[in-house]
Amino acid sequence: MPETDERLKPYTLEEFSYDYFRPPPKHTLSRVMVTKNRGKDKMWSCTREPSNCLCSRKWSTMKICLKKRYMGDYPSKRTRSVNELTDQIFEAALKAEPLKDEIYCQIIKQLTDNHVKYSEEKGWELLWLCTGLFPPSNVLLPHIQRFLQSKKHHPLSTDCMQRVHKALRNGSRQYPPHLVEVEAIQHKTTQIFHKVYFPDDTDEAFEVESSTKAKDLCQNIATRLLLKTPEGFSLFVKISDKVISVPQGDFFFDFVRHLTDWIKKSRPAKDGIVPSLTYQVFFMKKLWTTTVPGKDSFADSIFHYYQELPKYLRGYHKCSREEVFHLAALIYRVKFEDDKSHFPTIPKLLREMVPQDLIRLMSPDDWKRSVIAYFNKQAGKSREEAKLMFLKTIYKWPTFGSAFFEVKQTTETKYPEILLIAINKHGVSLIDPKTKDILTTHPFTNISNWSSGNTYFHITIGNLVKGSKLLCETSLGYKMDDLLTSYISQMLTTMNKPRPARG
Amino acid sequence: QDDEDEQVFEKHGEDFDPYSMFSADQIAGRDVRHLRIRKAGQLDLALEGGADSPLGKLVVSAVYEGGAADKNGGIVPGDELMAVNGKILTDASLTEGQNSLARAWNSGGDWIDVVIAVSPPKDYEDEVTFF
Numbered sequence: 001m002p003e004t005d006e007r008l009k010p011y012t013l014e015e016f017s018y019d020y021f022r023p024p025p026k027h028t029l030s031r032v033m034v035t036k037n038r039g040k041d042k043m044w045s046c047t048r049e050p051s052n053c054l055c056s057r058k059w060s061t062m063k064i065c066l067k068k069r070y071m072g073d074y075p076s077k078r079t080r081s082v083n084e085l086t087d088q089i090f091e092a093a094l095k096a097e098p099l100k101d102e103i104y105c106q107i108i109k110q111l112t113d114n115h116v117k118y119s120e121e122k123g124w125e126l127l128w129l130c131t132g133l134f135p136p137s138n139v140l141l142p143h144i145q146r147f148l149q150s151k152k153h154h155p156l157s158t159d160c161m162q163r164v165h166k167a168l169r170n171g172s173r174q175y176p177p178h179l180v181e182v183e184a185i186q187h188k189t190t191q192i193f194h195k196v197y198f199p200d201d202t203d204e205a206f207e208v209e210s211s212t213k214a215k216d217l218c219q220n221i222a223t224r225l226l227l228k229t230p231e232g233f234s235l236f237v238k239i240s241d242k243v244i245s246v247p248q249g250d251f252f253f254d255f256v257r258h259l260t261d262w263i264k265k266s267r268p269a270k271d272g273i274v275p276s277l278t279y280q281v282f283f284m285k286k287l288w289t290t291t292v293p294g295k296d297s298f299a300d301s302i303f304h305y306y307q308e309l310p311k312y313l314r315g316y317h318k319c320s321r322e323e324v325f326h327l328a329a330l331i332y333r334v335k336f337e338d339d340k341s342h343f344p345t346i347p348k349l350l351r352e353m354v355p356q357d358l359i360r361l362m363s364p365d366d367w368k369r370s371v372i373a374y375f376n377k378q379a380g381k382s383r384e385e386a387k388l389m390f391l392k393t394i395y396k397w398p399t400f401g402s403a404f405f406e407v408k409q410t411t412e413t414k415y416p417e418i419l420l421i422a423i424n425k426h427g428v429s430l431i432d433p434k435t436k437d438i439l440t441t442h443p444f445t446n447i448s449n450w451s452s453g454n455t456y457f458h459i460t461i462g463n464l465v466k467g468s469k470l471l472c473e474t475s476l477g478y479k480m481d482d483l484l485t486s487y488i489s490q491m492l493t494t495m496n497k498p499r500p501a502r503g
Numbered sequence: 504q505d506d507e508d509e510q511v512f513e514k515h516g517e518d519f520d521p522y523s524m525f526s527a528d529q530i531a532g533r534d535v536r537h538l539r540i541r542k543a544g545q546l547d548l549a550l551e552g553g554a555d556s557p558l559g560k561l562v563v564s565a566v567y568e569g570g571a572a573d574k575n576g577g578i579v580p581g582d583e584l585m586a587v588n589g590k591i592l593t594d595a596s597l598t599e600g601q602n603s604l605a606r607a608w609n610s611g612g613d614w615i616d617v618v619i620a621v622s623p624p625k626d627y628e629d630e631v632t633f634f
Contacts, residue, residue, distance in 0.1 A: 236634070241630070243632075243634075284634050285634065286634055307633065307634060310633050311633050314628075314633075403632055403633070403634050404632060404633070405632055406627040406628045406629065407627065408625070408627060418626065418627045433627075451556075451557055453551040453552060453558065453562075453564055454549075454551060454564035454565060454580060455551065455552075455558075455562050455563075455564055455580055455581050456551075456552070456557070456558050456562070458557035458558070469557070471557060471558065471559075473581070473622075474629060475580070475629050475630070476629065476632055479632060
């Protein structure tokens with residue numbers, strides 16, 4: 001049924017206010033009615049004076065004033081950072097459920113009969129941000145819907161409605177809008193694109209919405225890159241000197257905000273100026289449990305090859321001389337395909353082709369000769385085939401698909417003081433960094449406890465009756481902790497899945 | 504006063520002998536130093552571990568940029584905190600250690616005295632890992 005603007009009365013929260021706001025003490029109401037000379041008296045519409053809010057008295061007037069500063073009714077003297085105001089507006093509501101509806105009411109109220117264009121636009125920005133954080137309660141929802149319907153000529157009205165539905169489906173955010181969300185709406189864009197980096201040094205922009213969770217973004221990336229499955233992959237945020245994986249169930253913007261807050265806390269502001277922190281988002285394989293070279297050619301080509309290569313070059317694996325020649329030739333082929341004109345540069349490129357601790361075992365010329373010999377044996381293979389052959393060779397080793405950590409340990413006298421720890425699908429392996437021999441591998445089922453700090457990682461293997469502990473000095477304890485948690489969590493999820501029916 | 508401009512830590516006061524405060528086991532062959540940290544602003548030093556933790560001792564986990572500990576320059580993450588203002592902390596829990604530091608910082612005087620066991624330089628690659 002088409003409704004023209006003329007016929008449709010602008011929806012207000014008048015009805016809602018009668019039911020749900022506490023009626024003011026009689027004298028207050030009459031005082032207000034006397035001082036307001038704007039025709040129909042409306043407590044629920046925009047006024048230029050700070051309102052005696054009928055809403056809950058626990059709502060501090062401070063926050064109302066701030067909202068008014070955002071909307072320009074009382075412009076603040078001091079320029080604030082972009083999201084400082086939105087933080088102050090939304091923080092309280094995110095922590096206290098009842099305040100969520102109140103924020104909606106306040107915003108709608110400010111959008112009702114607001115004849116100041118600038119102020120009204122700001123109100124819509126706040127509504128757009130609010131609908132990205134949490135939905136109104138079931139009781140308020142129909143009123144919000146009707147309000148948005150009555151304003152459907154406004155460019156943001158439909159998007160706000162969609163955001164409300166997404167918030168209903170995905171749940172409430174935990175943190176106020178991210179800088180990126182605030183800047184987007186202030187620049188009148190409703191789509192936010194975020195760069196995601198890949199291990200092959202390429203990157204692409206993906207849309208991230210207020211309600212996007214890490215697992216949604218992972219799925220979108222996997223779909224666009226034509227990967228067979230997002231399983232085992234994760235988003236990582238690289239910030240300051242840390243690389244931290246994003247939990248699948250977290251809202252993307254909440255996670256980044258949480259991380260930025262945590263890092264800012266550990267770096268106190270100099271002279272009151274908080275450093276702005278830039279970060280990069282990576283998408284990479286994290287858990288290699290089901291990774292088999294050849295099963296997913298795009299995953300092999302963009303991720304697995306480029307993730308395994310640097311670990312190989314650091315000399316973490318035990319490998320034979322023939323394997324090293326074979327792999328060096330394949331690496332050459334990935335770089336240059338069939339182009340033999342780069343042969344003379346092989347001696348200079350050894351660091352990129354041979355594990356760093358093995359380079360000194362032969363002269364550069366001897367290396368060149370062997371690489372060329374093995375290269376010729378692989379004649380005709382393409383760049384992509386070379387990547388797959390590289391992976392298939394490494395796949396034979398027990399250390400395939402590992403995250404490696406060099407640590408110092410003082411608990412186990414039978415192991416060297418400097419140890420290489422590998423965390424992979426087999427569990428936690430302790431490796432002699434000189435010989436690359438695997439000293440022992442602890443399957444995940446044997447690991448009973450672990451903890452970490454800034455300077456250490458501690459793990460308990462076995463049980464109280466017959467067990468052992470390992471205390472490692474490392475500044476990467478948080479990574480080891482997270483990996484262990486993720487592998488074990490994945491293992492438990494797989495164990496608890498009902499088996500698919502056969503036949 | 505000249506003292507205020509001086510390098511603010513001393514390696515060993517002439518009268519500081521770690522073996523008079525600690526056993527050889529506790530020292531474990533490390534370089535044990537006595538430092539005086541000037542009280543200016545915040546100490547900005549974080550601890551972790553404690554005698555009752557898997558770490559078994561109180562270890563500096565962070566030295567925040569610009570704080571008094573940072574300006575002193577003689578203490579870094581990984582160092583063990585063994586005593587504060589004469590109070591021995593080798594058996595202290597994390598809370599006890601934090602409280603001792605706070606009390607010392609907030610008490611009178613222009614300095615706090617700390618004894619630390621320097622963590623040896625790392626001869627392994629600690630900064631980087633690949634997934």
